[in-house]
Amino acid sequence: MSSRTFWFCLTFMAAAYLLFWLLLIGASASYSDSQTWITTLAKPEIRYSIGLSLVTSTTAAVMASFVAIPIGYLMSRRTFPAKTWVDAALDIPIVLPPMVVGLCLLIFFQTQLGKAIETVLPFTYTIAGVILAQFVVAAAFAIRTVRSTFDHLSPRPEEVALTLGATRFQAFWQIGLPSARRGLIAAFCIAWARSLGEFGPILVFAGTTRFKTEVLPTTIWLELSAGNLETAVTISLLMILMAIIVLVIVRATGERI
Numbered sequence: 001m002s003s004r005t006f007w008f009c010l011t012f013m014a015a016a017y018l019l020f021w022l023l024l025i026g027a028s029a030s031y032s033d034s035q036t037w038i039t040t041l042a043k044p045e046i047r048y049s050i051g052l053s054l055v056t057s058t059t060a061a062v063m064a065s066f067v068a069i070p071i072g073y074l075m076s077r078r079t080f081p082a083k084t085w086v087d088a089a090l091d092i093p094i095v096l097p098p099m100v101v102g103l104c105l106l107i108f109f110q111t112q113l114g115k116a117i118e119t120v121l122p123f124t125y126t127i128a129g130v131i132l133a134q135f136v137v138a139a140a141f142a143i144r145t146v147r148s149t150f151d152h153l154s155p156r157p158e159e160v161a162l163t164l165g166a167t168r169f170q171a172f173w174q175i176g177l178p179s180a181r182r183g184l185i186a187a188f189c190i191a192w193a194r195s196l197g198e199f200g201p202i203l204v205f206a207g208t209t210r211f212k213t214e215v216l217p218t219t220i221w222l223e224l225s226a227g228n229l230e231t232a233v234t235i236s237l238l239m240i241l242m243a244i245i246v247l248v249i250v251r252a253t254g255e256r257i
Contacts, residue, residue, distance in 0.1 A: 025240060032234045040234040045210050046219065050238075053196060053215040056127065060134035061192035064142040068187055072146025073172065077155060093140040098200025101136060105129075105205040129206035130213050134195035142191040149183025150176070186250045193246040197239065 001009075040046055075087060093101060108114045109124050123129040157179070158171040166174070177184070199217035202208075208218040216239055223232040 028233055028237055028240075032230060032237055036230045036234050040231050043231075045214065046231075046235070048211055049214045049216055049219040049235075052127065052130070052213075056130045056134060056215060057192050057195040060131050060138050060195040061142075061188050063131070063135045064139040064191040064195075065146075065184065065188045067139050068142035068146045068191070069177070069184065071143050072187075073150055073176065075143070075147045076150035090140060090143055093137045094144075098137070098198070099204055102133060102201035102204025105133060105136065105201060124205065125207045125209070125213060127206075127213060130202055130215060133201035133205045134198045137198055137201065138191035138194040141194050142187040145183060145187035145190055146180070149180045149187070152183075153179050189246045189250050193243055196242060 041050075071090070075083070075090070096104075106124065109118055118124065121128060123132055153176070158175050161171040161175055162168065197217060198215075199221070202213070202215060202218060203221070206213045208214055208222055210222070214222070216235055220232045220235050220239075223229075223235065
């Protein structure tokens with residue numbers, strides 16, 4: 001096979017895959033018209049779902065970023081025994097089936113420790129539970145992104161700062177973080193998008209009670225269960241639009257998902 005044929009085959013496969021996705025989105029878009037959008041967005045339960053999704057996704061993304069920055073920096077800059085195993089453990093939320101994550105959360109809060117925590121702050125079938133379910137998964141993606149960012153940054157400027165009398169924290173705060181700001185923005189956006197699309201853990205752990213714990217993914221499920229296909233498609237298109245916006249922001253930072 002010649003080089004030209006080889007590259008043509010690869011290009012054809014990429015084009016076919018992209019065309020397939022465009023056809024899927026186009027088919028969904030053609031199923032919803034402007035009147036359906038107006039009717040759907042006018043429903044109080046849909047507006048509540050959108051508002052709650054924005055609040056919980058943003059909160060979960062902030063929490064995920066707060067956890068991801070120190071862990072990502074540690075995994076990038078420090079070598080320690082069993083680092084490979086710790087690195088693998090951090091990926092557990094990524095590889096676990098979503099329903100399993102929700103079930104693990106539900107079982108944990110049935111233990112003595114979990115019940116003690118819930119006496120202070122209830123999580124099961126509450127908005128706090130929605131945020132926790134989103135955070136558990138989103139944090140893993142944020143950690144991957146932050147670590148990748150620091151891996152691509154030379155540690156030399158921080159080492160120079162140390163030789164000039166700066167503490168490790170000062171080198172991290174004044175040099176490391178500012179240098180990684182584009183990657184940190186990308187990590188936040190990825191965590192936010194992942195939180196927005198979370199379904200399985202929320203369904204199992206927080207439930208789908210309308211005007212309480214209903215978010216956009218569970219809205220789609222509820223509408224499909226009720227046979228309201230048009231509404232479900234409209235909400236799906238809204239989430240696709242949000243995902244595209246996040247993707248554009250992430251690409252603008254120069255990072256990859």
